[in-house]
Amino acid sequence: MNNFTKRILIVDDDKGILDSFEVLLGDRYDLVMADNGYEALRIIETEQPHLVFLDIKMPGLDGMDVLKKLHEEQKNVEVVIITATHREETEREAKSLGAIDFLMKPLNIVDVERIASQVLS
Amino acid sequence: MDSKKEPKSIRLQTRLILYSTLVILLLMALVIIIVEKRQSETIQEEAQKRGVTMARHLAAVSTNALLTYNYVILEQNAERVVLEEEVLYVIIHDKEDKVAAYSQHDEKQGMILTDEVSQKAARARAPLIQPILYGEKEVRVLDISIPVYIKESQEKWGTIRIGLSLEGMSSQILKTRLNLLLLGGFAIVLGILGSVFFARRITQPISKLVGTTIAAAEGDLEQAIDIHTGDEIGELGKNFNHMIEQIRLHRNELEDRLRQITSLKAYNDNILASMTNGLITADSELKVVTLNERAEQILEKTKEEVANRSLDQVLGDRHPLYGMMAETFAQDRVIFQPEIEVKRSEEPMWLTASASVLTDGEGKKIGVLAVFQDITGIKALEEKLRQADRLAAMGTVSAGLAHEIKNPLSAIKTFVALLPRKFQNPSFMEKFNITVPREIDRINQLVEDLLELTRIREHLFVALDVNHLILQVIDLYSEEMKKKQIHFENHLDGTISQIQGNAETLYRAFSNLVINAIQAMPNGGTLRISTGLISSENPDLRIAFSDTGMGMDAETTKNIFNPFFTTKDKGVGLGMALTHKIIEDHKGTIEVVSVEGKGATFVLSLPVAKK
Ligand SMILES: Nc1ncnc2c1ncn2[C@@H]1O[C@H](COP(=O)(O)OP(=O)(O)OP(=O)(O)O)[C@@H](O)[C@H]1O
Ligand SMILES: [Mg+2]
Numbered sequence: 230m231n232n233f234t235k236r237i238l239i240v241d242d243d244k245g246i247l248d249s250f251e252v253l254l255g256d257r258y259d260l261v262m263a264d265n266g267y268e269a270l271r272i273i274e275t276e277q278p279h280l281v282f283l284d285i286k287m288p289g290l291d292g293m294d295v296l297k298k299l300h301e302e303q304k305n306v307e308v309v310i311i312t313a314t315h316r317e318e319t320e321r322e323a324k325s326l327g328a329i330d331f332l333m334k335p336l337n338i339v340d341v342e343r344i345a346s347q348v349l350s
Numbered sequence: 351m352d353s354k355k356e357p358k359s360i361r362l363q364t365r366l367i368l369y370s371t372l373v374i375l376l377l378m379a380l381v382i383i384i385v386e387k388r389q390s391e392t393i394q395e396e397a398q399k400r401g402v403t404m405a406r407h408l409a410a411v412s413t414n415a416l417l418t419y420n421y422v423i424l425e426q427n428a429e430r431v432v433l434e435e436e437v438l439y440v441i442i443h444d445k446e447d448k449v450a451a452y453s454q455h456d457e458k459q460g461m462i463l464t465d466e467v468s469q470k471a472a473r474a475r476a477p478l479i480q481p482i483l484y485g486e487k488e489v490r491v492l493d494i495s496i497p498v499y500i501k502e503s504q505e506k507w508g509t510i511r512i513g514l515s516l517e518g519m520s521s522q523i524l525k526t527r528l529n530l531l532l533l534g535g536f537a538i539v540l541g542i543l544g545s546v547f548f549a550r551r552i553t554q555p556i557s558k559l560v561g562t563t564i565a566a567a568e569g570d571l572e573q574a575i576d577i578h579t580g581d582e583i584g585e586l587g588k589n590f591n592h593m594i595e596q597i598r599l600h601r602n603e604l605e606d607r608l609r610q611i612t613s614l615k616a617y618n619d620n621i622l623a624s625m626t627n628g629l630i631t632a633d634s635e636l637k638v639v640t641l642n643e644r645a646e647q648i649l650e651k652t653k654e655e656v657a658n659r660s661l662d663q664v665l666g667d668r669h670p671l672y673g674m675m676a677e678t679f680a681q682d683r684v685i686f687q688p689e690i691e692v693k694r695s696e697e698p699m700w701l702t703a704s705a706s707v708l709t710d711g712e713g714k715k716i717g718v719l720a721v722f723q724d725i726t727g728i729k730a731l732e733e734k735l736r737q738a739d740r741l742a743a744m745g746t747v748s749a750g751l752a753h754e755i756k757n758p759l760s761a762i763k764t765f766v767a768l769l770p771r772k773f774q775n776p777s778f779m780e781k782f783n784i785t786v787p788r789e790i791d792r793i794n795q796l797v798e799d800l801l802e803l804t805r806i807r808e809h810l811f812v813a814l815d816v817n818h819l820i821l822q823v824i825d826l827y828s829e830e831m832k833k834k835q836i837h838f839e840n841h842l843d844g845t846i847s848q849i850q851g852n853a854e855t856l857y858r859a860f861s862n863l864v865i866n867a868i869q870a871m872p873n874g875g876t877l878r879i880s881t882g883l884i885s886s887e888n889p890d891l892r893i894a895f896s897d898t899g900m901g902m903d904a905e906t907t908k909n910i911f912n913p914f915f916t917t918k919d920k921g922v923g924l925g926m927a928l929t930h931k932i933i934e935d936h937k938g939t940i941e942v943v944s945v946e947g948k949g950a951t952f953v954l955s956l957p958v959a960k961k
Contacts, residue, residue, distance in 0.1 A: 246761060
């Protein structure tokens with residue numbers, strides 16, 4: 230089960246989150262990290278990941294802004310939202326903008342692994 | 351109006367005419383009487399003189415004939431003389447008093463006349479003049495008799511008598527009288543006419559003057575008298591004009607004043623009525639004087655029912671407005687109450703009110719005034735805003751809290767979940783040992799901070815040196831500051847650094863300020879910390895942290911002390927909230943002023959230690 234050709238982008242301003250993705254998926258996928266929205270957009274453009282785990286609450290360009298941008302540009306990338314606070318309307322809006330899932334922190338490793346394998350199989 | 355003023359002046363005029371006429375009449379009468387008397391006397395004298403002269407002449411020419419008893423000559427002489435004008439008769443008596451000649455009466459020759467006049471004349475030894483009535487017609491006659499003496503002898507030789515008629519003289523006198531009367535009448539008429547004319551001339555300006563005064567008395571002051579007589583009346587007119595002018599000026603001034611006062615009053619009333627503030631004034635006995643419309647509505651009283659009643663009766667002695675006004679008046683000072691609650695028939699009302707003493711022009715207290723505004727609506731709005739603010743702040747807090755807890759939790763959860771699978775993987779275990787304690791510490795720190803924020807401080811304060819504490823903080827960050835080219839400017843006042851406080855928490859507060867300043871100056875700058883007294887009256891310690899960093903916008907200054915408010919990527923947003931709390935615990939204050947792009951200054955005040 231070597232999926233190193235599958236590239237996943239993790240976007241979060243929290244180092245702990247990035248670290249936990251590293252230990253969870255780092256041994257199976259090609260992981261790229263970004264701690265803000267601008268960096269995320271740049272990486273999506275240049276490295277064309279297949280899947281993005283996107284945090285909402287970030288300073289500057291936040292997760293929803295990134296999602297909107299991707300939606301506008303009709304980028305061929307699957308986005309999963311990861312957030313600390315759950316709000317129905319944010320989830321609805323994210324889904325309407327093409328997010329395939331909406332995960333709540335603290336994250337469940339089973340969910341993360343399932344989504345990754347489903348999307349990237 | 352004319353009929354009113356005429357009588358007076360006519361009376362004056364008539365009186366003048368009457369008086370002058372009377373005077374003229376009297377004068378003329380006197381003149382006539384005197385002149386007539388003089389004239390009659392002169393005429394009589396003339397006649398007498400003539401008669402005597404004729405008699406003497408006759409005596410002279412008849413002396414020889416008398417001596418010789420030559421009656422013929424005597425008779426001739428008598429007949430000649432009687433022809434003279436006015437001579438009625440000529441009688442010549444001889445030495446024995448018998449008639450020697452009697453003009454036109456030959457039969458009486460030789461007789462002795464027995465009438466009294468003849469007797470007196472014959473006996474007279476000197477010339478004698480007797481006025482008599484002569485003949486049947488009783489003509490007034492002067493009987494002039496001259497005794498005839500021989501030269502150098504005392505012996506009388508006869509008497510010459512001439513009867514001189516006074517009728518001619520009388521008629522002459524009559525004529526004179528008539529002339530005089532005519533002249534007098536003419537003079538009187540002339541005098542009266544003159545007096546009428548002069549009276550007119552005198553009274554006309556007076557009546558004009560009177561007319562004007564009457565008009566003036568009736569209020570018509572817009573007139574001037576046009577009298578140029580150049581005498582006292584002209585002077586009077588001039589004075590009167592002057593007086594009227596003065597009165598007119600005074601009246602105009604008064605009218606102006608009145609107008610001003612009325613318009614001022616209307617103006618005042620208007621202002622009072624259109625004021626959106628309620629206004630109530632009371633006099634020095636605290637009796638209500640004015641109450642404007644808004645006050646009527648707010649206090650639910652009408653002007654009529656409160657006028658001149660005492661404030662406590664009107665408002666009730668528990669009413670906050672009454673209390674304010676009474677206190678203001680008693681203590682002679684302005685009182686401002688931002689919020690007072692007044693009971694009303696329906697819902698209570700919130701007012702902002704201020705009361706001040708009313709003084710007259712000389713600064714004497716004459717009453718008290720209160721102005722108030724209904725702020726019930728504003729208060730409700732404020733309450734709503736506060737609620738909204740609270741909710742928004744709570745939103746920030748809960749979002750921040752979720753973020754700050756769930757991120758480390760999520761990390762810990764993942765690491766722990768992978769543990770069974772990977773505990774034999776050394777690189778995983780290495781990461782585990784770094785990450786999990788770090789994330790746990792993060793949560794712990796957060797909990798500590800939150801506790802700190804809400805904790806009621808029970809620490810015992812001790813005397814401590816603020817300068818020392820600040821310098822410790824600077825010391826800790828000096829390496830970092832040097833690296834970032836941040837210069838520290840020390841303006842600490844060594845004489846007033848002792849305060850009562852908690853060293854541990856104050857150290858945190860100062861650290862937060864210094865860290866923020868450093869973070870605000872990524873490209874270097876100056877951090878200046880100064881201490882001093884707030885002011886000469888307020889001996890509290892003032893500490894200012896001033897940086898030359900990026901500064902902040904209004905939104906940030908407004909929220910800076912809210913928990914979890916941050917503009918930084920890696921910021922939690924508890925630094926300033928904690929600092930605020932710590933300074934508050936020390937009974938101090940903290941404020942921030944900032945110009946975006948120029949820097950920020952935090953000003954703290956802390957009570958100094960009381961010795
Ligand atoms: N000296 C300063 N200059 C400019 N902005 C400042 C300064 N101090 C504070 N701020 C602003 O106030 C915000 C709140 O500061 P605070 O210290 O409470 O939180 P923080 O610094 O963002 O996070 P932390 O909890 O790590 O301190 C900051 O994010 C920043 O925007
Ligand atoms: Mg801070």
